[in-house]
Amino acid sequence: MVVIDIETEDGQREALRRMLTIRAFDTKAGDLFADGELPGFVHLYVGEEAVGVGACSALEADDYITSTHRGHGHCIAKGLDPKKMMSELYGKADGYCNGKGGSMHIADVDAGMLGANGIVGAGPPLATGAALTAQLKGEDKVALAFFGDGAVAQGQVHEAINIAATWDLPAVFVVENNQYGEGTPVEKQHNVQNLSETAEAYNIPGFTVDGMDITAVYEAVKEARNRAADGQGPTLIEAETYRYHGHFEGDQQPYRTEEDIDIWKDRDAIESFKQRLVDAGTITEDEFDEMKAEIDEQIETAVEEAKSAPYPDPSEAYEDMFNATVPEISQFSSQMRADGGEDR
Amino acid sequence: MTTTVGLVVNPAAGRDIRRLTGGASVSNNYAKRRTAGCVLAGLTLVEDVDVLVMPDSSGLADRIVDDAPSDLDVGFVDMPVSASGRDSRNAAAHFEQHADAVVVLGGDGTTRDVAQTIGDVPVVSISTGTNNVVPTPIDGTVAGAAAGLVATGAIPADEATIRHGTIEVDVEKATGATSIRGLATVGVLDRAFVGTRAILDPEDIVGGVVSRASPAEIGLSGLAGGLVTHRPDEPGGVGFRLAREGATGTRVHGITVPGTLSEVRVADYQVLDDEEPYTFEVPRGVVSVDGEREHEVQDGLVTLRPVSDGPRLVQIESVLERAAHEGYFRA
Amino acid sequence: MSTETTSGTGPADTQEMTFREAIRLALREEMERDEDVFIMGEDVGKFGGVYEVTGDLVEQFGEARVRDTPISEAGFMGAGVGAAATGSRPIVEIMFSDFIGVCSEQIINQMAKNRYMFGGKTEMPITVRTTEGGGSGAASQHSGTLHTWFAHFPGVMAVAPGTPESAKGLLKSAIRSDDPVIFFENKEIYGQTGEVPLDENYTLPIGEANVEREGEDVTVVATQRMVGESLELAEELDGQVSVEVIDPRSLYPLDTDTLVESVKKTGRLVIADESPLSYGTHAEIGMRVMENAFFSLDAPIQRVGVADVHIPFSPVLEDEVLPHASDVEAAINRIV
Ligand SMILES: Cc1ncc(C[n+]2csc(CCOP(=O)(O)OP(=O)(O)O)c2C)c(N)n1
Numbered sequence A: 001m002v003v004i005d006i007e008t009e010d011g012q013r014e015a016l017r018r019m020l021t022i023r024a025f026d027t028k029a030g031d032l033f034a035d036g037e038l039p040g041f042v043h044l045y046v047g048e049e050a051v052g053v054g055a056c057s058a059l060e061a062d063d064y065i066t067s068t069h070r071g072h073g074h075c076i077a078k079g080l081d082p083k084k085m086m087s088e089l090y091g092k093a094d095g096y097c098n099g100k101g102g103s104m105h106i107a108d109v110d111a112g113m114l115g116a117n118g119i120v121g122a123g124p125p126l127a128t129g130a131a132l133t134a135q136l137k138g139e140d141k142v143a144l145a146f147f148g149d150g151a152v153a154q155g156q157v158h159e160a161i162n163i164a165a166t167w168d169l170p171a172v173f174v175v176e177n178n179q180y181g182e183g184t185p186v187e188k189q190h191n192v193q194n195l196s197e198t199a200e201a202y203n204i205p206g207f208t209v210d211g212m213d214i215t216a217v218y219e220a221v222k223e224a225r226n227r228a229a230d231g232q233g234p235t236l237i238e239a240e241t242y243r244y245h246g247h248f249e250g251d252q253q254p255y256r257t258e259e260d261i262d263i264w265k266d267r268d269a270i271e272s273f274k275q276r277l278v279d280a281g282t283i284t285e286d287e288f289d290e291m292k293a294e295i296d297e298q299i300e301t302a303v304e305e306a307k308s309a310p311y312p313d314p315s316e317a318y319e320d321m322f323n324a325t326v327p328e329i330s331q332f333s334s335q336m337r338a339d340g341g342e343d344r
Numbered sequence B: 001m002t003t004t005v006g007l008v009v010n011p012a013a014g015r016d017i018r019r020l021t022g023g024a025s026v027s028n029n030y031a032k033r034r035t036a037g038c039v040l041a042g043l044t045l046v047e048d049v050d051v052l053v054m055p056d057s058s059g060l061a062d063r064i065v066d067d068a069p070s071d072l073d074v075g076f077v078d079m080p081v082s083a084s085g086r087d088s089r090n091a092a093a094h095f096e097q098h099a100d101a102v103v104v105l106g107g108d109g110t111t112r113d114v115a116q117t118i119g120d121v122p123v124v125s126i127s128t129g130t131n132n133v134v135p136t137p138i139d140g141t142v143a144g145a146a147a148g149l150v151a152t153g154a155i156p157a158d159e160a161t162i163r164h165g166t167i168e169v170d171v172e173k174a175t176g177a178t179s180i181r182g183l184a185t186v187g188v189l190d191r192a193f194v195g196t197r198a199i200l201d202p203e204d205i206v207g208g209v210v211s212r213a214s215p216a217e218i219g220l221s222g223l224a225g226g227l228v229t230h231r232p233d234e235p236g237g238v239g240f241r242l243a244r245e246g247a248t249g250t251r252v253h254g255i256t257v258p259g260t261l262s263e264v265r266v267a268d269y270q271v272l273d274d275e276e277p278y279t280f281e282v283p284r285g286v287v288s289v290d291g292e293r294e295h296e297v298q299d300g301l302v303t304l305r306p307v308s309d310g311p312r313l314v315q316i317e318s319v320l321e322r323a324a325h326e327g328y329f330r331a
Numbered sequence C: 001m002s003t004e005t006t007s008g009t010g011p012a013d014t015q016e017m018t019f020r021e022a023i024r025l026a027l028r029e030e031m032e033r034d035e036d037v038f039i040m041g042e043d044v045g046k047f048g049g050v051y052e053v054t055g056d057l058v059e060q061f062g063e064a065r066v067r068d069t070p071i072s073e074a075g076f077m078g079a080g081v082g083a084a085a086t087g088s089r090p091i092v093e094i095m096f097s098d099f100i101g102v103c104s105e106q107i108i109n110q111m112a113k114n115r116y117m118f119g120g121k122t123e124m125p126i127t128v129r130t131t132e133g134g135g136s137g138a139a140s141q142h143s144g145t146l147h148t149w150f151a152h153f154p155g156v157m158a159v160a161p162g163t164p165e166s167a168k169g170l171l172k173s174a175i176r177s178d179d180p181v182i183f184f185e186n187k188e189i190y191g192q193t194g195e196v197p198l199d200e201n202y203t204l205p206i207g208e209a210n211v212e213r214e215g216e217d218v219t220v221v222a223t224q225r226m227v228g229e230s231l232e233l234a235e236e237l238d239g240q241v242s243v244e245v246i247d248p249r250s251l252y253p254l255d256t257d258t259l260v261e262s263v264k265k266t267g268r269l270v271i272a273d274e275s276p277l278s279y280g281t282h283a284e285i286g287m288r289v290m291e292n293a294f295f296s297l298d299a300p301i302q303r304v305g306v307a308d309v310h311i312p313f314s315p316v317l318e319d320e321v322l323p324h325a326s327d328v329e330a331a332i333n334r335i336v
């Protein structure tokens, strides 16, 4: 991963580029899904870009992240290649998981991306574990878990934070409070208003930042990372944000109105950051348009290549279950494959 | 005739990054709800008081109203909720017309928001967190009782309040001009962005203007207070500029954020008259208002002026002492 | 609506509806019948359930009886157990059976054991509804078929119907039952239609298999999605092979007699179930038949299922591992 230093002008432009890439990627993914091009379901990160990019920019290249079902943004923020991601969304052989994982399970462990996750709340324990490795090995690495407001209600999230806090593990817990868990608003799931309040129960710092402001997220995670790397333990950060699309594509969204969404769109993270960079002379409107066009083209190319990439060979379905060879799988699979059956 | 007391409880106050960087602790909603309950209980010291509470989206105000003492008439201000500082300003604008006193639970920022639109209505400002200059950390019951005494006129507002100063900020940049208003402090910081808002590093401070200065305070007013004392209701204020790298200046100890005692070097400081400008040329920086980074500036001129037009703050202790003196507490 | 009686909603009236609607109808009827019945789960209220099963029930019964929960499966499964032990009749929805691991403790050590451990002094009238099955590109964490776990584990009943009619009849029995029942719904057949009795008292006993189609040459014991696919296959093969199709409907308790009787007639058995093959549902069904009809078997028993892998994402891979009618056909061809 290329580390972004948001304190510099180059870093600011790169951060803007990553946010735009996420938006372009996910907007495209939404369109493709609507056209029936993509199997399964997709959960889009549109609207929440500042959280993923702000947080990942504050990490070092070797740091770990764990992600959620809404993971495309985290992947791009951590520097994964949109081309291989798009291939994975199509279920193609050259995707990050060779087509076995799909949208909800993109992972690139070498890049520190420990996986999107289909189980709400399953990421934080993994981050706690990664942080434990770092502590045991004395590595200067930090593990950051992204998880949703809904996930805060999961027992395993509590357990993960408690363990990390008790053992002073180098972890950072980032709640992406996008105001809903599926169709249920956050106030119907939690009795505290700010999800950072629970930090007190673990005796660690917890605070809330504006998740629509990339500089706020960046700075918050930077401080938390420093603290973690210093051996002082984890921090719980709540980033207040919003998803513009439905929970998944096709969600009719009976739980909110267009106006509810507009309140947040008025504070759009990309638009406001871009404006700040334009005001500061870091980027011109023309350069911005150029950047956008480049990204759109990059995503179009990714789609074209993903479309024309080959599917995995069906026999791949029986690979990767174990490191060792398990006779049952080859026996059953040859029995189950129609041609194999005939041979018997 | 019934008296109306307004109540503004900011559900968002007291949970920013200073929980991590500044040794501050979380002010949770349960604590705020309990404090608000105490305020309402304190208000029952006087009779015939109606209370109007600012609504919010977090359920905090709902619970305060639900839990209110049965002998108080407590309702909501009829207003839309935006879940931002706009709510405090809107509620205060309503109270300016319809309340005899307001009680604010929050920090400097909340009090500033209320101050913008509250006009001459007396304000009781209670701190729900740490790291505040204007609001008083005081028991809610005591504050409620004081608010009731002032609202009903039992203790005349003129004799029980002070007029706090403010600081007018004008930023001129190539891209246009902006005006903002600070209550106790305005700072100019060497930082690229607003970020998490709090002032994280004393090294960032370029200078500022304060409407009050005392070494007993935290932040910029404490820093200025190390040089000269300036009461909140004195006209004018204090402007100062720190020495940048290499330059010389008077060394001053300052408590810039909770838990941090820093030594800074002051290149220049000046006691300012009412409306006397103090300017900063800012190649790249951020203007902070009442301890929070607020506005990014690139190649701009920042002019700060102390102005004597702030809110009327109720002096809780003197109200209660006077009430006692007049026999109010003898049952 | 096809009416077998001439007028009104008589006991024999049926209506064509989807599997999903049949379940919703059962829920509605039981909630109308018994005030102790309530539903809880993630987004079962206003959202109507992610597979739209609970639909508009919240409008009829209100948010208290069609309760949206936080995403806390262990918490609300436990709450269901506690509610059932204290006189309620909860229906707990676990969105995907893959998530059941999150709350297994409550099922395994509380729900399943309370009655036994307490010497029969408590009842556990709880129904857990959950979804299973691949076919929609939902990938490994949202496509599993886990009913074997619970059919195996003593103390809970496991029901997995393959038609709208049996879905309605069995769900109503599950809700009325004083024992814990885990009700597995294959999500690929939610849209499948069939005639469903409208009688509010129509129930099917748990533990009774149904001969969906009679035949002479081979018995296909099929569950869930495989029921419909096997029936279609049987039609296609009509004239060449006479296939008897049985839906056990309830995996535990399992109606051994019906299966055994059929195999005694046909002498051949194919078991088609979407669970993984090792140590599974197939094994149990095959074993019961061997124990009771060994000398009637004319050929080795055939299993159709998933070859001990997870359900992969890519459509080609998913299609590869899921059992289909073609696999049943291949199995029949191997032994007939
Ligand atoms: C253990 C578990 N329970 C339920 C689900 C179904 N589910 C998927 S996403 C989701 C909502 C998650 O809300 P939140 O954590 O706020 O994340 P968001 O979707 O808002 O990003 C639910 C209930 C799941 N995937 N895993």
Ligand SMILES: [Mg+2]
Pocket: A148, A149, A150, A176, A177, A178, A179, A180, A181, A182
């Ligand atoms: Mg959410």
